[in-house]
Amino acid sequence: MRKIFTLMLCFIPHIAFASMPERVKLYWQDLGRTDAIAYYDLRDIQSQYPVALLDPAMIYPQTSAYPLKDLKWLYSYAQQCKGNLPIGPLVTQPLVFSRAMCNGTQLPKSWFTRAGYIHPGGGSYALRYIEKHPKQKVALDAYLHIKEKPLAQPDSLLGRLQRLDHDALNSLLSGSDSLLSGDELWLRDGNIYRIYERTQWQPKLAQYDIFLEAKRPDIFCQLQKGNVCWQEAQGYNYTNWIIAFLLVANLGLLLGWLGYRVWVKRREMQQRMVVLQILTHELRTPIASLGMTVEGFRREFDKLPDEFYDEFRRLCEDSTRLRQLAEASKDYLQSHQDGMKKEHVESINEWLTMLCEELDVPCELSEDRSAMISTYWLATCIDNLVRNAKKYGIPPATVRCWSKDNKLLIAVCDNGKLQAKDWMRINKPFVSERGLGLGLTIVESMVQRMGGKIKLQGPPTQFILEIPCE
Template structure:
């Protein structure tokens, strides 16, 4: 038993095929039953079925040529048995007029030239314009090679009987017969081997007409053909290939198509429902966030305005304060102005919500980027009571950027270095062509990846914030059209921001 590829027979198919085979043998009468063990009683005679030992084209020189007759020793020693080859050479060379009665029926049956001795005698009579006796041919059919019987049948007419059937077998069928295959399919017949106990060396086959087989299989879902290497079968039974017939395949395809189509429609509908549900949920979430931002923006504006008014009143009396109080007041003023800018940015975002981007930028040309950097780094450094080394390349002059978002980026990255990193903390600023590069680094290291660090609400052990700082920075840089590069040992973030002129 051998299964072929993805179309291999299921257990159900194997069971059905076995039922078809059994039903066929019970209900269809064989055309003939041939016992090859009685037709070819010896191993030597059985070789007369083997197509590999017979020539395809007969050479008349085997009969007519006498060129080597003078060279051959055609005298047989009386101490030795007569060999068939010597007897044939004597006959061919005119040294013998008759052949012994046992000449055809005694092994070996094949001449070295690839023809049987029976066929040589047959061709000799034809060559001598002597019509061979049909009785002699029929009496000696068992000593001709089957391929020779096929030629005789073409010349003398149908021989009928078992040998007439066997003469119609092609070479591949003969090879299957020599190999004693269980089932053999020919052009005209199906040969089914009859099983006998192993002790009995009997080779017997039932011959069923191919037309009877085809008619019987029309009622089943299967059809059979001869197996060839590389041919795809549902089930390979020796040299037989079982497959579904066309009618059954159409039935399967129609049923499978309906089921498959229904499944595809269901899956497609399910995907659409999930997609629309997700879109609806995302829209609802966006509305909730926008509403929350509107409320926060509205509520922030009143206390911020009140703080600005109070700050102006206190500012009139600042000269009466001591130096430390004045410094504290200036830092507080900077934070209040920062809250004011944040409130205004939120307002601008809500007004520009129809824009495609996440961030509503307001780019402007800044003459001194250095001042913006110090406006951020000095207050943060004083608040955390840590030092930061700022290095700015002389080539950094005027640059077009969004002041608010640029300071937000610097503030978050510097605070992140102070809180989570280790000294020394440094900031490097330089310009290459039309891009501004900012690098904030510290002496620490982290095992977290860039994706983990920039995830929303990702917080370190030392953090008391919301866990949104680096996430905001990453999103703003992307919306700006820039790139953010992270290294973990030592920790550093390098930004490339394009000039937005």
């Protein structure tokens, strides 16, 4: 029993606790005890097939090896068999070939080796030469790229090489330890490549808790050798679960952070609203006192000197405006109210004309109509937008009014460059560099409380209020 237990302890670290490279190495050793279906010496492959005739990139134009102007000249010369000879030393051999093709001169086989096998336009010199001298096909077969030769039997070396894809060929050229071609697995042992078919290498993978597949850009590879991606079966699944867990955890953290930020913003706004409510409530007492003082002056109006008449008139107007603002602010600050107080306006055009006269801004009106609106807050919204247009826009500022689908549309316009995408940037409460930055926030809030909406269009800049008429 002690011997069996000792053997088990010796076996477990090599399999259950072995690293991924160790498992692959043990798998190779195990598979190496199986007879392969073919053996190829890497040195024989290199001597029989030069790198240039195996490299898949050699099939395409060699733009990295030759100047583009020389490639254009060679193509033109090959088509017309005339032209000024280039001076560049890189095109010496291509020039010899082009002149031989034009003049019908035969080239010795040694020249194809000396020229480097591959034509600047891609593919071998031999293929182009055979097209003009078909009788040389057999003699120049060794100088053809493997992809240019007729497809050989799949169990031959040439046939296997021709069926390797680009990644597999590049792995072979770099002397990789493993490469995968279809159902055949190539494993290198020293200078010998052993070829195994799927029925040989597939069953043994499960014993080492690994699997393999051809490398692709869209998969994560734990261990890559050549074009083969070796994966740990359980570890790969665990990795997917871990990645999924981390993604869900990160998403949860992100949603939690966003929820927290919304809560913080909402709490900050509630705190500011409380401050504004307290401020408004406390202002009502001095406003009432100021009103009583104004009434006292009004009763003694006849006794005032003539030079104080204008000042007294402004004092009365400002006192009235403060009282209206304090009363109307209750409607804005009490957010749980169902709606806003509205009043019937018989002529929208007449009301808007008087308002535009006070704001000193031209007004463009369409067909007149009546409407149920909150006159104070709608006037406040228009006043705020007109002041912004005069202060930050490009003159002239104008007001346009029309109705559509039982809605009242009022546009405050100027020649500014604002667009709809700028709305989020300019509508930020408490962050403006000029004052509190409450202007557009109040306008948007009050328009929504009136059941309407505000939108920005341009250029030219247009703030459009859409207010229900009933």
